[in-house]
Amino acid sequence: xxxxxxxxxxxxxxxxxxxxxxxxxxxxxxxxxxxxxxxxxxxxxxxxxxxxxxxxxxxxxxxxxxxxxxxxxxxxxxxxxxxxxxxxxxxxxxxxxxxxxxxxxxxxxxxxxxxxxxxxxxxxxxxxxxxxxxxxxxxxxxxxxxxxxxxxxxxxxxxxxxxxxxxxxxxxxxxxxxxxxxxxxxxxxxxxxxxxxxxxxxxxxxxxxxxxxxxxxxxxxxxxxxxxxxxxxxxxxxxxxxxxxxxxxxxxxxxxxxxxxxxxxxxxxxxxxxxxxxxxxxxxxxxxxxxxxxxxxxxxxxxxxxxxxxxxxxxxxxxxxxxxxxxxxxxxxxxxxxxxxxxxxxxxxxxxxxxxxxxxxxxxxxxxxxxxxxxxxxxxxxxxxxx
Amino acid sequence: xxxxxxxxxxxxxxxxxxxxxxxxxxxxxxxxxxxxxxxxxxxxxxxxxxxxxxxxxxxxxxxxxxxxxxxxxxxxxxxxxxxxxxxxxxxxxxxxxxxxxxxxxxxxxxxxxxxxxxxxxxxxxxxxxxxxxxxx
Numbered sequence: 101x102x103x104x105x106x107x108x109x110x111x112x113x114x115x116x117x118x119x120x121x122x123x124x125x126x127x128x129x130x131x132x133x134x135x136x137x138x139x140x141x142x143x144x145x146x147x148x149x150x151x152x153x154x155x156x157x158x159x160x161x162x163x164x165x166x167x168x169x170x171x172x173x174x175x176x177x178x179x180x181x182x183x184x185x186x187x188x189x190x191x192x193x194x195x196x197x198x199x200x201x202x203x204x205x206x207x208x209x210x211x212x213x214x215x216x217x218x219x220x221x222x223x224x225x226x227x228x229x230x231x232x233x234x235x236x237x238x239x240x241x242x243x244x245x246x247x248x249x250x251x252x253x254x255x256x257x258x259x260x261x262x263x264x265x266x267x268x269x270x271x272x273x274x275x276x277x278x279x280x281x282x283x284x285x286x287x288x289x290x291x292x293x294x295x296x297x298x299x300x301x302x303x304x305x306x307x308x309x310x311x312x313x314x315x316x317x318x319x320x321x322x323x324x325x326x327x328x329x330x331x332x333x334x335x336x337x338x339x340x341x342x343x344x345x346x347x348x349x350x351x352x353x354x355x356x357x358x359x360x361x362x363x364x365x366x367x368x369x370x371x372x373x374x375x376x377x378x379x380x381x382x383x384x385x386x387x388x389x390x391x392x393x394x395x396x397x398x399x400x401x402x403x404x405x406x407x408x409x410x411x412x413x414x415x416x417x418x419x420x421x422x423x424x425x426x427x428x429x430x431x432x433x434x435x436x437x438x439x440x441x442x443x444x445x446x447x448x449x450x451x452x453x454x455x456x457x458x459x460x461x462x463x464x465x466x467x468x469x470x471x472x473x474x475x476x477x478x479x480x481x482x483x484x485x486x487x
Numbered sequence: 488x489x490x491x492x493x494x495x496x497x498x499x500x501x502x503x504x505x506x507x508x509x510x511x512x513x514x515x516x517x518x519x520x521x522x523x524x525x526x527x528x529x530x531x532x533x534x535x536x537x538x539x540x541x542x543x544x545x546x547x548x549x550x551x552x553x554x555x556x557x558x559x560x561x562x563x564x565x566x567x568x569x570x571x572x573x574x575x576x577x578x579x580x581x582x583x584x585x586x587x588x589x590x591x592x593x594x595x596x597x598x599x600x601x602x603x604x605x606x607x608x609x610x611x612x613x614x615x616x617x618x619x620x621x622x623x
Contacts, residue, residue, distance in 0.1 A: 238530070240589060241498070242497060242498045243495075243590050246496075247564050258556040
């Protein structure tokens with residue numbers, strides 16, 4: 101069972117504005133997020149001796165950790181750039197930071213994600229252009245599949261076939277997530293969504309409509325970790341990572357297993373076993389919601405409900421504010437912003453330390469964060485706890 | 488859509504896949520089969536992904552399969568030049584020999600695919616290259 105040291109904790113979180121931020125490149129966005137995360141816990145850039153970041157997908161760049169370190173004016177003892185996929189990238193950053201701090205390679209590390217996915221793309225373009233050798237050039241492009249949207253549509257169609265799921269099941273995820281986003285001032289989407297809005301949104305790749313799809317965003321998010329001792333001395337409220345586990349079953353849609361064989365349930369089992377609690381004992385869930393289908397499958401894989409029941413679970417209000425375990429109170433990738441899932445982690449920290457403002461879930465002590473990169477290719481589950 | 492109107496981004500071949508695409512040009516769907524574990528696999532590579540053996544052989548597939556999932560693509564991910572392709576249908580197909588492959592369906596007017604439908608390979612020529620699409 102993969103264990104996580106409880107001697108390293110999260111002390112600071114930061115997010116930038118999200119949406120369209122012309123003129124900002126990934127360097128400025130990542131620096132901005134780090135500055136905010138440091139300010140959040142009363143540290144300065146000179147305190148930072150570890151930096152872990154993402155190489156931006158839309159503008160791939162070599163040596164991106166030293167690029168951002170140089171811009172910040174720091175000389176870290178530990179640097180790394182991570183790309184595992186989706187929110188699992190952010191989880192893996194935290195895992196590496198914990199290892200690096202625990203083993204004495206650094207004392208204060210920032211994990212940061214940020215890129216200008218929205219403003220960098222050409223006018224009229226659809227989807228997000230990501231390079232992936234096996235997924236792209238040879239086995240997908242010749243058959244008219246490019247990017248991640250159609251692959252997720254294939255998963256969604258399969259889900260509908262297996263469980264007789266309906267438009268209403270998918271719509272509920274979009275509508276609840278939008279309602280949550282309206283409680284978040286830093287969200288791209290500001291308007292209420294109804295079932296009629298959902299049904300009227302145009303089909304993109306059946307059965308996925310426009311409102312089944314996440315946003316494309318400029319922005320950044322960062323998390324600062326240090327030792328528990330240091331956190332105590334700093335006198336700031338901190339949050340502990342209880343466990344993290346991942347599974348990779350494939351990469352491209354070409355090698356997609358059936359839904360019951362995705363790695364998410366196994367990762368969840370490992371993460372919950374290591375944490376000593378399960379989904380029913382968490383008060384907030386931050387689920388990677390690149391598409392509505394992702395949330396339905398994840399609720400089932402994590403054990404919130406039985407396979408095929410996620411639509412009903414959502415309609416019963418269990419994932420809404422005031423329900424059993426609210427999902428994505430910040431508005432998620434669907435309605436806040438898609439910052440690679442880093443804002444799922446910053447939101448978990450907000451909720452557990454009671455700084456989520458008007459979207460605060462009272463009594464939130466334990467959180468689960470799930471992620472997947474590719475098409476459920478790499479799945480990860482992380483649990484966190486208030487201290 | 489008539490078969491001669493198809494657009495496609497042609498594959499970038501690797502050392503592994505030359506026999507596969509040469510097979511397509513001869514209207515033959517070739518799959519690698521492992522001599523040690525007797526399993527077929529797709530896509531082409533230098534080892535058997537089931538057992539790691541490097542002892543494998545190319546065999547001609549029946550080209551028959553069943554639809555595992557499908558999607559009707561309604562917007563172009565390849566820019567405005569592809570607008571005349573819309574909508575088109577892509578599918579994950581479980582081949583009779585075992586492997587799952589991604590391809591595109593060639594549908595007659597009014598044909599509506601379902602998961603589980605039987606499909607057969609059909610080679611469609613695009614810019615001088617034959618691509619393994621499927622028909623109901």
